[in-house]
Amino acid sequence: MQHSSIIFYQSSFMKKRHEQKLIILSIGLMIAFSIPISLIFNSEKSVLGYPMILVYLFAVWMISIVISFVIVKKYDE
Numbered sequence: 001m002q003h004s005s006i007i008f009y010q011s012s013f014m015k016k017r018h019e020q021k022l023i024i025l026s027i028g029l030m031i032a033f034s035i036p037i038s039l040i041f042n043s044e045k046s047v048l049g050y051p052m053i054l055v056y057l058f059a060v061w062m063i064s065i066v067i068s069f070v071i072v073k074k075y076d077e
Contacts, residue, residue: 018075025067032060 031037041056 015075018071021071022068025064025071029060029064033057 038053038057042053045052047055
């Protein structure tokens with residue numbers, strides 16, 4: 001029983017470089033979702049009928065999901 005908890009303990013930590021990548025991603029998202037940057041896309045233009053700010057917010061959100069998936073997938077290997 002104790003042996004399996006040691007293996008779980010060792011495998012539950014990510015490598016430092018993957019943690020650093022996720023931290024950089026988080027800081028980038030904080031900057032991307034900040035009010036001054038978001039207001040750049042608050043215009044009358046629309047993409048396929050959707051306001052530009054919504055397209056920007058959902059695009060950044062989707063890209064961040066894909067990037068974090070790639071980082072975690074590399075960790076899992």
